Amino acid sequence: MAAGGFCKLPNGSVVVALNLPSPAGSAGDSVRFLVLAQNRARALTRLRNLGLRAVYLRGNAAPPTPDEVTAVLHHPDGLIWRTAPDNGVDLSQELWHPIRALLRRPTPQL
Numbered sequence: 001m002a003a004g005g006f007c008k009l010p011n012g013s014v015v016v017a018l019n020l021p022s023p024a025g026s027a028g029d030s031v032r033f034l035v036l037a038q039n040r041a042r043a044l045t046r047l048r049n050l051g052l053r054a055v056y057l058r059g060n061a062a063p064p065t066p067d068e069v070t071a072v073l074h075h076p077d078g079l080i081w082r083t084a085p086d087n088g089v090d091l092s093q094e095l096w097h098p099i100r101a102l103l104r105r106p107t108p109q110l
Contacts (some may be wrong), residue, residue, distance in 0.1 A: 005063030006040055015072055016043035016057060017064035019084045032085070034068050034096075036078035046079060050099060071096045 004018035015036055022029040033052075037043035040057060047055045064072070072080055080096040 003062040004057050005060040006043075006057065007063050007069060009069070013038055014040055014043060015064050015069050016040055017062060017068060018047070018055065018057065019062065020052065020055065030084040031081045032068075032083070033081045033099075034064060034072040034079070036072045036075075 004016065006014050006016045008014050013036060015034060018033045018035075019030050020033060022031050033047060035043040035046055037046060044055050044057060072078060075096065075098065077098055077100075079099045081099060082094050082096050
């Protein structure tokens with residue numbers, strides 16, 4: 001089950017954070033997605049429209065931290081990711097990535 005949570009901002013929009021298995025197919029890897037949207041349903045719809053079909057938010061066990069909220073607010077797409085903190089990765093060295101960097105398909109080698 002994916003851990004996740006949300007927080008409501010003063011302007012009424014919502015930041016949703018979800019830890020999901022990596023869509024790139026790496027075994028055992030998980031990623032933390034941050035989505036900025038008008039409400040929780042729209043945030044989950046944005047992820048589903050990108051091909052992450054089985055995305056649900058149950059509860060608020062892992063809400064976004066203030067640093068994560070700041071990161072997603074300053075990104076033009078409002079949808080970013082990085083390696084989930086439970087993988088033992090030093091997150092102080094890893095930056096947030098735009099979603100197109102994760103979902104980009106490798107170019108065929110001729």
